[in-house]
Amino acid sequence: MVNFSLEGKIALVTGASYGIGFALATAFAEAGAKIAFNDIKQELVDKGIAAYKEKGIEAKGYVCDVTDEDQVNELVAKIEKDLGTIDILVNNAGIIKRIPMTEMKASEFRQVIDVDLNAPFIVSKAVIPSMIRKGGGKIINICSMMSELGRETVSAYAAAKGGLKMLTRNIASEYGEYNIQCNGIGPGYIATPQTAPLRERQEDGSRHPFDAFIVAKTPAARWGTPEDLMGPAVFLASSASDFVNGHVLYVDGGILAYIGKQPQ
Ligand code: NAP
Ligand code: GCO
Numbered sequence: 001m002v003n004f005s006l007e008g009k010i011a012l013v014t015g016a017s018y019g020i021g022f023a024l025a026t027a028f029a030e031a032g033a034k035i036a037f038n039d040i041k042q043e044l045v046d047k048g049i050a051a052y053k054e055k056g057i058e059a060k061g062y063v064c065d066v067t068d069e070d071q072v073n074e075l076v077a078k079i080e081k082d083l084g085t086i087d088i089l090v091n092n093a094g095i096i097k098r099i100p101m102t103e104m105k106a107s108e109f110r111q112v113i114d115v116d117l118n119a120p121f122i123v124s125k126a127v128i129p130s131m132i133r134k135g136g137g138k139i140i141n142i143c144s145m146m147s148e149l150g151r152e153t154v155s156a157y158a159a160a161k162g163g164l165k166m167l168t169r170n171i172a173s174e175y176g177e178y179n180i181q182c183n184g185i186g187p188g189y190i191a192t193p194q195t196a197p198l199r200e201r202q203e204d205g206s207r208h209p210f211d212a213f214i215v216a217k218t219p220a221a222r223w224g225t226p227e228d229l230m231g232p233a234v235f236l237a238s239s240a241s242d243f244v245n246g247h248v249l250y251v252d253g254g255i256l257a258y259i260g261k262q263p264q
Contacts, residue, residue, distance in 0.1 A: 004238045007032035010083045011237065012076075014038055014066050014123060015093025017048030019192040020142065023226030024090055024233045029057040031234045033088065036079045038064040066093045066119035069126075076126045085130045088138045088237045091120035091164075096194060101155040109156040116160035117167065124171055128180065136179030138237050141168045143184040143248050145255060165248055172246030181245045183236045188252025189214045190224040199223070216261040220253030228253075 006028050013025040016037035025035045035052065037059055039045045045061035052059035060082055064075040079086060095115045097108050120141050131137030146158040147165040164184065171182035189195060198210040215221055232251050235241055250256055 002240050004234055004240050005032050006088070006234065006237055009033040009087040009237070010036065010079070010085065011088035011090070012036045012038075012079060012086045012123075012127070013090040013092055014064075014119070016090075017044040017061070018051070019194065020187065020190060020226045020229060021090065021092035022048065022051065023230055024092065024140075025052070025059065026055055026057065027230035027234050028088065028237060029055075029059070031238070033237070034083050035059040036062065036083060036086070038062045038066070038075055038093075040065050066091075066123055067114045069122050072119075072122050072126050076123075076130075080130065085134045086127045086137070087131070087134070088140070089123060089127050090140045090142065090233070090237075091123055092142045093119060094142065094194075096154065096157045098153040098197070100153055104156065109159075112156035113160050113163075116157065117163045120164055121167060124167075124182075128171075128175055131180050132175070132178045136181075138241075139168075139171060139180065139182040140233060140236050141165075141182070141184045143168070143186040145186060145188055145250075145252060147184070147186055147248060148250075148256060168248060169246040176245050179242075181236075181241060183241070183244055183246065184248035185229060185232055185236065186248045186250040186252065187229055188218065188224050188250070188255045190226060190229070192226060195223075214255075216263075217258065218253040218255050219258050222253065224251065224253055 011028045011033040013021045015021045016025045017039040029035050042063050049061045062075050064071045141164050143165050144161040147161040150158045168184040229251050
């Protein structure tokens with residue numbers, strides 16, 4: 001029988017006080033997993049714990065900046081003490097800076113690469129040894145449409161997410177023999193705080209042009225929601241995907257397959 005259950009598993013979802021990470025952790029809890037998450041600020045960790053509790057989920061929240069290797073190693077040690085060895089890691093924490101490349105400071109470029117690419121390396125490196133000792137594990141990297149496509153103002157983000165696709169493939173290649181599966185989820189355009197600036201109403205009350213653009217580019221003719229990602233994440237976190245490795249599962253309503261609706 002195909003097994004989508006996560007009973008008895010321990011999942012760490014980074015940056016999961018809200019947004020996509022919160023939805024994925026909720027899905028894992030509903031499938032039976034124990035949840036650990038982190039955020040940079042205690043205030044947000046506390047808000048996250050309360051939000052999980054409202055859903056009947058006893059999540060463990062920790063303050064940790066995923067770009068800081070010492071903090072990450074301390075986080076993993078605390079989770080192992082509080083809950084046990086991490087079976088499922090979702091590298092979800094991420095930022096974006098929408099700045100034309102020629103106007104972007106090198107420090108701003110580096111900051112995006114640090115959170116969106118270096119941090120998944122740091123956190124994965126911290127959990128893999130225990131996964132090997134335990135006999136296997138699941139790593140899910142939250143990639144993006146920008147792992148495949150570029151657009152104006154997101155040079156750092158696209159470079160990071162493209163690199164994250166290849167880091168996903170390399171972890172799969174290097175640790176597959178230890179029964180570790182590393183895959184990516186490539187969300188389309190999802191309605192979260194990160195994309196709120198692309199959807200906000202214009203001063204005259206009209207729709208943001210990017211909002212209309214994305215809906216025209218999406219066969220599903222809508223923005224995605226964090227809930228759209230829950231099923232694919234449980235699949236990749238469960239034993240149902242034990243022979244899926246190095247794959248990026250695009251959950252994008254069909255954007256990558258579609259040239260876009262002809263302007264009326
Ligand atoms: P979001 O609403 O901005 O949430 C991002 C989360 O990451 C926040 O909890 C944030 O915490 C946390 N974070 C940022 N930097 C961190 C750091 N250094 N250490 C620890 N936590 C950190 O973003 P989202 O839309 O949920 O996106 C989540 C992931 O999906 C990101 O990797 C994003 O690139 C990716 N993604 C999003 C979309 C989309 O359309 N929304 C599509 C494709 C991929 P703070 O609030 O404290 O900063
Ligand atoms: C943007 C958006 C996208 C989404 C997502 C798409 O400015 O183009 O923020 O990058 O966040 O990554 O998959």
